[in-house]
Amino acid sequence: MSKIISVHSFRGGTGKSNSTANLSTILAAEGRRVGVIDTDIQSPGIHVLFGLDEGEMVHSLNDYLWGKCEIKETAHDVSSHLGPGMKGKVFLIPSSIKAGEIARVLREGYDVGLLNDGFQRLVEDLKLDVLMIDTHPGLNEETLLSIAISDALAIIMRPDQQDYQGTGVTVEVARKLDVPSMYIVVNKVPPVFNFDEVKSRVEQTYNCEVAAVLPHSDEMMTLASAGVFALRYPDHQVTGLYKQIAAKLIA
């Protein structure tokens, strides 16, 4: 049985793309065929983590949404960029990084139903075990759709006042959409915080399980998206926590 997992956050800068890249890599390293789709059309970024240059992008998600190609033609096998330890595969479906194309999709919109069809086709065409969706932050139609068709949802938040409000809204919406399993991941927690306290406070606030509380990491900051953290720092505490989250999401 293949699974669709959405990674979402209400606000930006929570580490959503980094988390998606790390979780995907961990699942692929264990031998799975993993698709990663960047639906953050307004400000794509995850391709950088997988080392996919603009020049290597043949078709993007935008092309599919405009009917220029099949969804599988937008999938780029980036497994070789991830080093020799990959037992499985990672296929990335990037969003376009061309200003004109970003502006066009925002101006003209697109048929959200196409996204849904595309997700299902991808799973079949590429024989995926897992499809990870890196969503656009906030609540909009395509995000709601991604959440609605997901088997599991991870909501990433920082322990920040600005995130607390919005995360509540997201959790509520996801409940109404009957997502089978939902977790909160608290990210970039200052080391001076009491982690257990953060966990129980968040769980009480939203009545939702916290899959992990990740500390702010200088190594992550210094890596500056030049690669996937879990591969560079396989024994780091944060990598261990990502593995824990991946196991819960796939369960």
Next chain:
Amino acid sequence: MSKIISIHSFRRGTGKSNIAANLTTLLALEGRRVGVVDTDIQSPSLHLNFGLAEAQVTFTLNDYLWGKCDLRQAAYEVTSNLAVDPDWKITGQAYLVPASIDAKEIAHVLRGGYDPSLPQAGFQKLIQDLALNVLLIDTHAGISEATLAVVALSDVLAIVLRPDLQDYEGTSLTVELARRLEVPRVLLIVNEVSSAFKATQVKSQIEAACGCEVAAMLPHSNEMLALAGTRLFTLNYPTHPLTLALKQLAAQLVA
């Protein structure tokens, strides 16, 4: 001469709103009349920095965009919220135009869209009505028509990015668009610079990658992280290196 300064970023979570809030504060403390508009309708946050409670708010930017009020009616004076000590005498004034945090209203504006020429007329009128020296605009991240409309009417566009490769491509795109829109001054603010980096090296690397001058390199600060967006950093840490760097930046922006 009053100035419109937009604070933008291509990716989200760069610290754009926190920077906008702190610049507003610093400029008001120096005696200027400053307005700040939260145009980040999808995920507003400035009201938190300035401690503006939901109960105090009658009209928001959303109401203005729906033609329900004047922009002036959606502006709230927050000067007294800047006083750490009640005896503090603040010579300037700070006004905040918040966006609505009601999920239905957010969806309403996003679904219905609005006349992109509205902000232009509204901002000029707000400057007159409140006799502002500076109007700061906290934009929604990314490239959208609404954002471009705001960028186009700015005297200064400050683009915030982190020293993170995911931010470079999009920032250089934004710089290019701003140049085409003939924004008089475009500059970059690099935020959350790790102390492990050589700042001068990172600075020239970013200037080369994005084709634009870097006006400030703001250090990563665990204190900022721990403040958790509830208050204004510059007021809580008046002598912190980050505050000093923000002061220099504020001076450059209004120069």
